[in-house]
Amino acid sequence: MSTISLQIEFGGGLELLFSNQKRHTLTLPSEVPFDNNTKTQLDALSAVKTKSADLEYLMFHLRDHLLRDRPELFMEAGTVRPGILVLINNTDWELEGEGEYVLQDNDEIVFISTLHGG
Amino acid sequence: MVSESCGNPSVESEAIMTRRPKHDKSKICIKCKVNTGAIVIRHAVYCKECFPALLNSKIRRILEPHINAKPELSRKKSLKASGNLLVAFSGGLGSTVLLDLISRIYLSPWTEEEVEGNLKGGKDHPRNQPVWKSVSICYVEIASGFPGMTDKTMKIQQILREKYKTLEFISLRLEDAFDMSWWDKVGGKAALDANADLTNDELFISSTLTTPTLNPVERLRSYISALPTHTAIENAIHTLIRVLLLYTARSTQSSHLLLGTSLTSLSIRLISSISQGGGFSVWEEAYEEWKPDSTTAIRVIRPLQEVTTKECSMWAWWNGLLVVGQEKYPRAKEGIYALTKDFIIGLERDYPSTVSTIARTCSKLAPKVEAVGLCIFCERPLQPGVQLWKSRISLRETGQPTTASRSSDSSPVLQSLTPYLCYSCHTMLTSRNSKGVSGNPASPSLPLPVWASIHPRGLSDDVGRSGMQPDLNGNEELWLRRKIDPDEMKVVIGDFLLE
Numbered sequence: 048m049s050t051i052s053l054q055i056e057f058g059g060g061l062e063l064l065f066s067n068q069k070r071h072t073l074t075l076p077s078e079v080p081f082d083n084n085t086k087t088q089l090d091a092l093s094a095v096k097t098k099s100a101d102l103e104y105l106m107f108h109l110r111d112h113l114l115r116d117r118p119e120l121f122m123e124a125g126t127v128r129p130g131i132l133v134l135i136n137n138t139d140w141e142l143e144g145e146g147e148y149v150l151q152d153n154d155e156i157v158f159i160s161t162l163h164g165g
Numbered sequence: 166m167v168s169e170s171c172g173n174p175s176v177e178s179e180a181i182m183t184r185r186p187k188h189d190k191s192k193i194c195i196k197c198k199v200n201t202g203a204i205v206i207r208h209a210v211y212c213k214e215c216f217p218a219l220l221n222s223k224i225r226r227i228l229e230p231h232i233n234a235k236p237e238l239s240r241k242k243s244l245k246a247s248g249n250l251l252v253a254f255s256g257g258l259g260s261t262v263l264l265d266l267i268s269r270i271y272l273s274p275w276t277e278e279e280v281e282g283n284l285k286g287g288k289d290h291p292r293n294q295p296v297w298k299s300v301s302i303c304y305v306e307i308a309s310g311f312p313g314m315t316d317k318t319m320k321i322q323q324i325l326r327e328k329y330k331t332l333e334f335i336s337l338r339l340e341d342a343f344d345m346s347w348w349d350k351v352g353g354k355a356a357l358d359a360n361a362d363l364t365n366d367e368l369f370i371s372s373t374l375t376t377p378t379l380n381p382v383e384r385l386r387s388y389i390s391a392l393p394t395h396t397a398i399e400n401a402i403h404t405l406i407r408v409l410l411l412y413t414a415r416s417t418q419s420s421h422l423l424l425g426t427s428l429t430s431l432s433i434r435l436i437s438s439i440s441q442g443g444g445f446s447v448w449e450e451a452y453e454e455w456k457p458d459s460t461t462a463i464r465v466i467r468p469l470q471e472v473t474t475k476e477c478s479m480w481a482w483w484n485g486l487l488v489v490g491q492e493k494y495p496r497a498k499e500g501i502y503a504l505t506k507d508f509i510i511g512l513e514r515d516y517p518s519t520v521s522t523i524a525r526t527c528s529k530l531a532p533k534v535e536a537v538g539l540c541i542f543c544e545r546p547l548q549p550g551v552q553l554w555k556s557r558i559s560l561r562e563t564g565q566p567t568t569a570s571r572s573s574d575s576s577p578v579l580q581s582l583t584p585y586l587c588y589s590c591h592t593m594l595t596s597r598n599s600k601g602v603s604g605n606p607a608s609p610s611l612p613l614p615v616w617a618s619i620h621p622r623g624l625s626d627d628v629g630r631s632g633m634q635p636d637l638n639g640n641e642e643l644w645l646r647r648k649i650d651p652d653e654m655k656v657v658i659g660d661f662l663l664e
Contacts, residue, residue: 142192
């Protein structure tokens, strides 16, 4: 099973939810459960429907394995909460297909909270 | 099957508003048509190189028509303000981005690259000669009003002084609104500490001469705890900050006050304000000219009002701006503003054009009648007939004073604050208490900010009830005449007696 290495960064205060750490390095399998179940063991993947690791799965992985507090401030209804911007290699994720973007090795994903006020 | 009415989304699937499809058009920048886009702004794609010019043009389009004393329609006239500039800074995203962009566009010296590349934009470019004589940054700290809240003044001062070395930093505190020494410093007219009685819709005022005096922090906390709803707390704090900034702008001889309200924040504020009865000053939410007297005219401008929060965020990220952020005070989420914010931000993500539609629609609104002065609380236009309207549409308590505050020969003559309040401020103070706070509910007494302790002369007891408007004249001072007993008189003049 091949893996993907990712650089994750949080900004705009979002790092407070992730141990106050702005930068994280992650390794994900290239194939993941289709239903975004982050608890499925690697050797059990052959028994379930899978998909290429995408941004949607990454969000669930971050919520289930890195988030320390208040998951509702990060995700809502299966995607990032309104007010959180996502950049994929310094580009707006809207240009890359949002949650359907298939992750590539060494991608840099940034999550920025815009809820700072005026 | 097409739904013919606004059905219930929980049982009728076709009643749900369908989300617009994800961006599936060209990824090429709409401006240069060469580079690959990096950001989508309301369905338009921009590259990282064209993005700064986009923000630059939006800000200049909003700000520059209002810089010169006379509005300039010709673009050939150079920019020259009649006074100084005050930039409000809250620590939030909008004001951080505003300060950075204003500094780049109007205050930064030309770099060698720009000079060699002949990019100076002609002799009338704003960076070729100073538009304002001096520029100050003003920050208002609100931590004193809420025990346990972190005071960020020193942190913000350090950050701003390091980044903007040539700009003066002015630090205010929310309790300055109840501090007579601050009021003297900014040239305010003589006033007395006064409280308003919230148990009666007339909001009778009493002076605090005979009660133990509280310091400004205590008066601020008393003010916050007396407000009837969490919505009122947010609204009141916002108003206090705005008026503190106005008087600071006046004291610094500023002709312009800039606020970092983005398009998103503006839309939230418009909807929230209108829902609380602020429709008469919808225009002022985007732009206002504050004229408290014949010698003062300060233009309050929001240069980012066409820039969404998303654009501000991307600018801050791509330029490495440090956003300190604003701490939320307790239970702020329960107010109308916070609920509106959640709604608008959700709307913006799925239907980005909606937010600009709100601001554009509101900019087309204008009140049918003219203002009869300024509201004594928020210093915004005061509409006529507020109390007459309220008496027709709602059940209200009668205007009789409570027993504790009934006038007599030796007690203060009652003055009603109500005739001098706009609809929104009066509603804010007289909403039914929904906080469920402990404390003495019998007579919640609201300390008044120093500028609201001033009222026009000639107030009659009939004005508030009949719906008549007082004869307001912005130049008139308030002096409350009343008979006082010998003991109270001795307290006032005791220091001058030779004994």
